[in-house]
Amino acid sequence: MPDTATFPGPGASNAAWRAFLHGLPGVDAVGLQERAARLGTRSIKESAKGFAIDTAISMIDLTTLEGADTPGRVRALCAKAAGPEPTDRSVPRAAAVCVYPDLVGTAVEALRGTGVAVASVATAFPSGRAPLEAKLVDTRAAVAAGAAEIDMVIDRGAFLAGDYLAVFEEIAAIREACGDAHLKVILETGELVTYDNIRRACWLAMLAGADFVKTSTGKVAVNATPANTLLLLLAVRDFLAATGRQVGVKAAGGIRTSKDAVKYLVLVNETVGPAWLTPRWFRLGASSLLNDLLMQRHKLRTGSYSGPDYVTVD
Amino acid sequence: MPEPTPEPTPAPRAENPFAYSPAPQSASVAALAPSYGLFIDGEFRPAADGRVFKTVAPASEEALSEVAEAGQEDVAAAVAAARAAFPAWSALPGAERAKYLFRIARLIQERSRELAVLESLDNGKPIRESRDVDLPLVAAHFFYYAGWADKLEHAGFGPRPRPLGVAGQVIPWNFPLLMLAWKVAPALACGNTVVLKPAETTPLTALRFAEICVQAGLPRGVVNILTGDGAAGAALVAHPGVDKVAFTGSTAVGREIARTVAGSRKRLTLELGGKAANIVFEDAPVDQAVEGIVDGIFFNQGHVCCAGSRLLVQESVAEEVVAALKERMRTLRVGDPLDKNTDIGAVNSAAQLARISELAAAGEAEGAERWSPPCELPETGWWFAPTLFTHVSQAHRIAREEIFGPVLSVLTFRTPEEAVAKANNTPYGLSAGIWTEKGSRILWMADRLRAGVVWANTFNKFDPTSPFGGYQESGYGREGGRHGLEAYLNA
Known part of the structure; x- marks a missing residue:
């Protein structure tokens, strides 16, 4: 585990960053995937399943990130996040609603007093290809409109070109622009491709001040997988041990079924443990997942499936 | 509601709210019978002297079944059955032997849950391993060696490699069915017939395998299973009708076996201990x-x-x-x-x-x-x-x-x-x-x-494609892969 004194910081050369990041322990891809797959065979039943389903619901960042998003659609999503099951108030609310910056105002309005946070993507999501000034404006606008959480994307191009300092400084600048808002840093693991890259990008983000590290935008071919999420969990565990600061993890994209969600909770439970088993430290970025969780919850309580006509379509 | 500022110190590892509820695999699929006989010449029969012993579940110390205990007479009968079956079995074209092995492999896959539960009951190993490791490997070994049966002349052991005859095989309790597969699949593929003695504490999956041989229509006498303790194993190894001895187990017993077969025509492979x-x-x-x-x-x-x-x-x-x-x-x-x-x-x-x-x-x-x-x-x-x-x-x-x-x-x-x-x-x-x-x-x-x-x-x-075996006191000979054929061929 790296010593705190050896961490590069603002202004460190790319060579210093390279020496540090490439000095992190390597990741054996086969071993990582096997571990994730094996934890996926855990059999979660009865009360443990009930706990997992409710916890998963409470961890969802209910997300809509489409060009066709409208205020009406965002308001519908907000209503769903605040009370996922209109006829059953025992269902927990989602953690947040995640939208584009121009719709933050609508979401803030709709969610006032519900306890559901508004999260906004920023920094030229999803590609991140814009000048830093534009990204800062994007971020400040979202924060000014009332977003409590900002989901930024890193500059994958700079990372892959070896310009680690640029990636670090950009994250640090966005962190500053966030003010009191919570910063989630999207690594876009599907574009970093190797697990070694993912671990390095994760450390860059954590050292630059990320409150959360997040797997993906949901907009590329490979999004959250059990293996890349496991890797982020191992990184936040090591970062806590090295620095004393706890960082959250968000798995986003491609998690559609309750079965999948439960597998992610098992990963959390058996690697970083219960300290991360709350919406404060672990999130699931998803849209269709919520309805499947609601149907499974109903099944667990009543013994019968309600079917898709008994959950709301948003 | 999530707080915007990170807490300075993390929550301590408290009582875990996500404690897993019991997720028991039903034991009933193992379909245990109260007693089992020896499998000799295609049929189950009691030991000649009527002796039996109990096999116990290590997790509960409860008896699972009563199993026949093979004596000298039973060993002789099993070896005789294997000898009698050898000429016809070894004369079958390789492709015909392969059909039986493929059939056995498929039956193992079809009955894998039953076999996995039985293995976990009798051995004590977790069902996750018997289900996800042992059984897939068992089937894979039979599939793999089924593929070799009609290609032996291309295996690098000469133009017409011949089987050895009757293989006496003694296996341990740690991977009962997998060790059976490692022994039986290459032996049969090469045209040998088999008398196998499973470990005293884990006889049940071998006996279930005998049922699968019947189900697959394997000619009688090609596979014989003798349950019993070390004495039965020693009698099998020493029997003059055995042409080949294969043993997996402790180094101490391996030494004894090597002494027993020394100076005889019997070929020997040993897979013994380790300290890796x-x-x-x-x-x-x-x-x-x-x-x-x-x-x-x-x-x-x-x-x-x-x-x-x-x-x-x-x-x-x-x-x-x-x-x-x-x-x-x-x-x-x-x-x-x-x-x-x-x-x-x-x-x-x-x-x-x-x-x-x-x-x-x-x-x-x-x-x-x-x-x-x-x-x-x-x-x-x-x-x-x-x-x-x-x-x-x-x-x-x-x-x-x-x-x-x-x-x-x-x-x-x-x-x-x-x-x-x-x-x-x-x-x-x-x-x-x-x-x-x-x-x-x-x-x-x-x-x-x-x-x-x-x-x-x-x-x-x-x-199954990779040879496995040791140096020095870990034994000699290789099992698995092309190399594993050599132990069962007169090359």
């Missing part, structure tokens, strides 16, 4: 190395001849690796083998538990530091908590003797040369593991390690 080194360099992928260490020693309760029972870790990272290993060991789930979430099941027998306990006590007495994670062991049955010994030296018994249990000895080294010297400093030589991100070092080490199997950045990986 799992070598972790400072540039290893640490998280995966920790997984590999855990897999290496706690897989199958450590009842694995190629278990990575000696962890050799580079001194510069020893503290970090041991700390990570302890943290990981805290998450191991010990208990009911039939619970789908169990990682470590029951020790197979009271005798084995006594041996493990005795060696662990010797480790403490010799000054090594013993550690186990807090874990509640069930009250009935035979259990041993996963155990780690640090401050172990090469001279300690726990660094030299095969424990065959969930006990890991940690030693350190400074240079690759020292790692090789320490790894090879054992009378055994079955397997070794290397953990490093440096490819050239893997090759350098593999050239120098005196072990039949060397795993790089993984451990305890098995595949």
Whole structure:
């Protein structure tokens, strides 16, 4: 585990960053995937399943990130996040609603007093290809409109070109622009491709001040997988041990079924443990997942499936 | 509601709200019968002298079934049946023998849940392993050797390799059905007939396999199964009608067998004990190395001849690796083998538990530091908590003797040369593991390690296409792959 004194910081050369990041322990891809797959065979039943389903619901960042998003659609999503099951108030609310910056105002309005946070993507999501000034404006606008959480994307191009300092400084600048808002840093693991890259990008983000590290935008071919999420969990565990600061993890994209969600909770439970088993430290970025969780919850309580006509379509 | 500012200190590891509910696999699919006979000449029959013994579930110490105990007369009958079946079986075209083997492989797949449950009941191993490791490998071995049956003349053993005749096979209790597959599949593919004796404490899956042979329409006498203790095994090995002896088990029994067959025409392969080194360099992928260490020693309760029972870790990272290993060991789930979430099941027998306990006590007495994670062991049955010994030296018994249990000895080294010297400093030589991100070092080490199997950045990986076997006191001959055919051919 790296010593705190050896961490590069603002202004460190790319060579210093390279020496540090490439000095992190390597990741054996086969071993990582096997571990994730094996934890996926855990059999979660009865009360443990009930706990997992409710916890998963409470961890969802209910997300809509489409060009066709409208205020009406965002308001519908907000209503769903605040009370996922209109006829059953025992269902927990989602953690947040995640939208584009121009719709933050609508979401803030709709969610006032519900306890559901508004999260906004920023920094030229999803590609991140814009000048830093534009990204800062994007971020400040979202924060000014009332977003409590900002989901930024890193500059994958700079990372892959070896310009680690640029990636670090950009994250640090966005962190500053966030003010009191919570910063989630999207690594876009599907574009970093190797697990070694993912671990390095994760450390860059954590050292630059990320409150959360997040797997993906949901907009590329490979999004959250059990293996890349496991890797982020191992990184936040090591970062806590090295620095004393706890960082959250968000798995986003491609998690559609309750079965999948439960597998992610098992990963959390058996690697970083219960300290991360709350919406404060672990999130699931998803849209269709919520309805499947609601149907499974109903099944667990009543013994019968309600079917898709008994959950709301948003 | 999430707070926007991070808390300065994390929550302590409190009582876990996500405690898994029991997820038991139903034992009824094992369809246990109250008693079983010997399988001789295609039929089940009681022992000639009517003797029986009980087989016990290690997790509960309850008797599962009564099994016939083979005596001299039964051994003679089984060998005679195998001899009688040999001419026709060996004369079949290879493609015809392959059909039977493919059929057996498919039946094993179809009945895999039943076989996995039966294996876990009788052996004590967790259902996750019997379901996800043992049974898939068992089927794969039959599929693999079925493929060889009509290609033997192209296997590199001459233009017309001939089978040897009757193979007498004695297998251990740690992987009952998998060891049966390793022995029976290549023997049959090559045209031999078989008399197999499963271990005394785990006879049930072999008997179920006999039912599968009947179901597959295998000609009578080609496979015979004799249940019993060491005396039955000794009688089988000594029987003059046996042409080939294959044994997997302890080095002590292996020596006895070698003495018995010395000076006879019998061919012999032995797969015996081990004290494998799992070598972790400072540039290893640490998280995966920790997984590999855990897999290496706690897989199958450590009842694995190629278990990575000696962890050799580079001194510069020893503290970090041991700390990570302890943290990981805290998450191991010990208990009911039939619970789908169990990682470590029951020790197979009271005798084995006594041996493990005795060696662990010797480790403490010799000054090594013993550690186990807090874990509640069930009250009935035979259990041993996963155990780690640090401050172990090469001279300690726990660094030299095969424990065959969930006990890991940690030693350190400074240079690759020292790692090789320490790894090879054992009378055994079955397997070794290397953990490093440096490819050239893997090759350098593999050239120098005196072990039949060397795993790089993984451990305890098995595949029917890969030969397996040892050096020195770990035995001789190879099982698996093309090499595994040689033991059953007159090349």
